[in-house]
Amino acid sequence: MATDNPVTHQLGEHTARSVQETAAIAVELLPLMLKSGVVSLEGPLGAGKTHFVKATALAMGITEDVTSPTFTLLQSYGSGENRLHHSDWYRLESEDEVLALGLEDYYHDGLVFIEWGDKFASILPPRTLRIRIEPRLEGTKEVRSFCWNVI
Ligand SMILES: Nc1ncnc2c1ncn2[C@@H]1O[C@H](COP(=O)(O)OP(=O)(O)O)[C@@H](O)[C@H]1O
Ligand SMILES: [Mg+2]
Structure with a gap:
């Protein structure tokens, strides 16, 4: 029997052997990301x-230079319906600090990316798409494993 409870559903996984392959995964996941609206x-x-966000911005036709918001905490790009908001919770130490960002104002306005969303997973909005990226070495080559699911 199907249930609507918010259990985590494993959706897929992928391996990228280059930055270009990571960008291709961003393109492939774009419809799913737009449907979720929020990506951790x-x-x-x-x-x-951050590379993944840059690649997604390009796939959305955003030409501005996307940089890491580790210090600015939140940056917005694009215009009209093609808006991308990029946040980074790495330096935040409490849920209150996250809430002070006022991110909920952005949750229905384009696509929201949150780096390190797992630090405060309980306040991620429902239907957030969670993408896990793990670097590893294959011989001497850097490889990224991706897996994603929805909460
Ligand atoms: N397959 C890959 N996908 C993404 N980045 C890669 C890959 N292989 C090597 N890199 C490098 O790893 C670094 C990732 O940096 P960044 O995107 O800022 O990481 P994070 O935001 O997770 O701290 C970049 O310098 C990038 O060139
Ligand atoms: Mg980063």
Whole structure:
């Protein structure tokens, strides 16, 4: 019997052997990301979270230079219906600090990316798409494993 409870559904996984392959995964996931509206990017420093946001912005036709919002905490790009908001919770230490960002004003306005959303997973909105990126070495080559699900 199908249920509507918010259990985590594993949706898929992918491996990227180059930054170009990571960008291709962003293109492939774009319809799903737009449908969710909010994407939490998870994984260690240097995993490729910011690179993934840059690639998605390009796929959306956003030409502005997307940079890491580690210090600015929230940055917006694009215009009209093609808006992308990029937040990073790495430096935030409490749910109150996250709430002070006022992100909920952006949750229905284009696509919202949150790097390190797993730090405060309980306040991610329902239907957030969670994308986990894990770097690993294959011989001497850097490879990224991706898996994603919806909460
Ligand atoms: N397959 C890959 N996907 C994404 N980034 C990769 C990949 N292989 C190597 N890299 C490198 O790893 C780094 C990822 O940095 P960044 O996106 O800022 O990580 P994060 O935001 O997770 O800390 C970049 O320097 C990028 O060139
Ligand atoms: Mg980053």
